[in-house]
Amino acid sequence: MSAIVRQRLPLLIVLISGLIMIGEFFFNVSGVASVAAEVRFLAVTVAATAMIVAAVSVTMNNLRNILKRTKGQWPYHLWCVVLLWFWIIFGLYSGPTSENYLWFFNNILAALYASILGILVFSLFMGFYRSFRIRGIESGIMIASAFLVMLGSITIGDLIWPGFAPLSQWILAVPNAGAYRGLIIVMAIGLMAVAFKTIFGMDLSWMGILRSVTAGKKKEKRP
Amino acid sequence: MDPILITFGTFVAVALTVMIFSYPLYRENRIYRFAEFTAVAAAVGNATVVAVRYLYTSNVMPAFTGNYLLVVEMVFTFLLFTTFLRKYAYLTRLPMSFLVGIGSGIALRTVLETQFVGQIWGTMIPLISGSKTPVDNLIIVVSTILVIFYFLHSKRLSSSLAGRTYQSLPKLSRYFMMVFFGATLGSGVATFVIWCSGRIMFILRALGLM
C-alpha cells in the first residue's frame, strides 16, 4: 500500500493529468475540456499553497539556528523570523494593495531587492577588466559582437558613427536571430523529450529519485 | 498618507540601499548581513500574503455560495505540508504530481507548435526574394542549420577530406553561437547598469538633488 502511494499513485496522476492536457488540445470533446479546466485550477491552487509552505520552511530553518545559538548568526535569524511573521500578519490584515502595506513594500522590500540586484553591476565590470580575454577567434567574435551591439544601443554610438545602430540591428536580426533560432529548436526537442518522459513515468527526478525506471533490470536475451 | 511617514519611509529606503551598497563599496559587514536577512523575511512574507489572499478569494469565498469542491481541492493541496513530517513526507508527491503532470502536458502541446514547428516554419524563408536581402536570408538559414547540427550531430569523424570538412562545421556553428552570446552580453550590460543607476537616481531624488 505504501509503495503504491509513494510511487505508483503519483505516477498515475502525472500520466492522467498530462494525457488530459494533451487530449484537450487534440480532441474537441466537451467532457474533457471541463475536467481539464478543473484540473488546471487545482494546479494553480497547489502552486499557491507551495508559497505558504515556503514561509513555514524559512521559519523552521531560522528557528533551528536560533535554538542552536549559532555564534554571531542567531540574532539575524531571530530578526528574520520576527519580521517574517509581522509582515504576514500585517499584510493579511491590511491587504497587499492598501496604502499602509505599500509603505512597507516600497520602502523595505523594493529598496532591498533593487539594491541587491544593483550591486551585481560591480562584479560584472570587475569581470570585464579581469576575465574578458581575447584568446582566439571565438572570443574575438564574441567581444566584437558585444561591442557592436553596445555601441548600437547607446546614444553616444550614434555620435561616433551613425552606422552603429543599423549594424547592431542587423547583428540582432540576422546572425543572432538565426543562431538563437537553432537553440530554440534544440531546446524545444529537449523540453518535449523531458515532458514526454515525465508524463509516461520514465523520468522520476521530480520525485527526488535520480535512477532511471529500467535501472537494475536485466536485459532479456533475444533468440 | 501623513507626510512625516512618507519622509520616514524614504529615509528607511535610503538607509537600506546604503546598507546593501556597503558590501561592494567597502566590504562585507554586519549591516549588510542585517539587510540581507531583512530582504529574505520581506520577500517570503510578501509571497505568503499574496498566496493566502488568493486561496481565500478563489477557494474559500466560493464555498459560501455552495461550491464546496474548491475547498476540498484546497484541503488536498495542504498535503504539501507533510514535507515537514519525515514519516509522511511522501504524501507531498500527490499534489505535486498534478502540477508536474499538467505543466508537462501544457509544455508538450505548446512547445511543439510554437518553438518547434513555428520556428522551423519561420526558417523556411525565400533565399531569392522577400523583405530581407538574399544574403541575410542565407545567413539566417545557414546559422540555424549549423547550430542545430552542433547539438544533434554524433557521427564519428574520419580523416578523409569529407571527414575534415565535416569537422569544420561545429567550428562554424560555434562562431555563430559566439555572435549570439556576444549580443546577449552587450545587451545585458544595460540591464545591470540600470539596476544600479535606478538606486542612485532614487537616492539623488531623496536628497532633493534631482
Add this chain to the structure above:
Amino acid sequence: MMADFKKTMLRGRNVIAWLLVIMMVVIYLRPVGLPLVVSPSVRCWYTAASAMSNQSKPVLMVVDYTVGTIPEAQPAITVVTKHLMERGVAMVFVGSGVADETSLMQTVFNSVGIQKTYKYGVNYVGIGYIPGGEVAIATLGLEFQHVAATDAYGNPTANLPLTKDIKSHSDFSAVFDFDTVGNYPLWIRNWAVPHKIPLYSFVDASDMPMITSYYSVGQVQGYMGGIPGAAQYEVLSGLPGDALKSTDVLSITHVTAMILVVAGNILYFTRRRDQKE
C-alpha cells in the same frame, strides 16, 4: 585601522565600484541629452497602441517583473499605460511571474494617477498575481473567470462591468507583457501563437537578442528591450520619463565597460610578453 581601511578601499573591485557610482551621480546631475535612434520593433508597438481607442476590446497588461527590476520595467509600463490612457483604451492588469506583482501593479496605478482619469471596474481592472506559471497563463486564456474569480481588491470579476463578459483570450485585443522574469515564451506559446492574439513584449535588455528570433518569425508583433526601448517609446509618445533620463548614464557606462575590456586585454598581453622575455 587606517591602514586596513586604505588597503580595503584600494582593492580593484572597490575602485571600479566607486568609479561607477561617481560617474552615475555626475551624469544624473549634469545630463547631456543626446538624441536617440528609434528601432523598428518599438515603432511597431507604438503604432499598434496609437491605433487603439475606447472602442477597442480591452488590452491585457501583464505585470511580470520583480521588485528588483523596477528601475528597468516601471518606466516602460508607466509610459505605455499613460499612452493608452490618452487613447481611452480599457486595460486589465494581471501578473503571472512572482508574488510581488500585485503590489507592483498598485504602485503603477499610483504613479500614473490612473484613478484621476479612469473609473475602476469600467476602464481598468487590477486582477493581481495569479500563481501557477504556465498553467495560470494557459488557464487565463481558456477560463478567465475561473482562475481570476476576484480582483486584487476582493471584487468578483463577474460583477465588474469591464470583466463580466470576459471569458477567454478572444475578449482581449492584445497582450502587452512587461516581463523581466522570462515568462514571455509562455505567453507566446499559450496566447500569441495558438490563439493569434497580438503580443507586444517588454523584456530585459539582456533578453533582447532572444526575443528577436520570435519577432522575426512574427510570433511577437513588437518589443522593447530594456531602458533603451522604454526611452524610445517615451520619445515617440512625447511622454518623457525616467527612461530618457537614464540614456546618458547608459552611454558613459557602456564606454567604460569597453575601455575596461580593452585595458584588461592590453595589460594581460603585455605582462605575458614580459614574462616570456
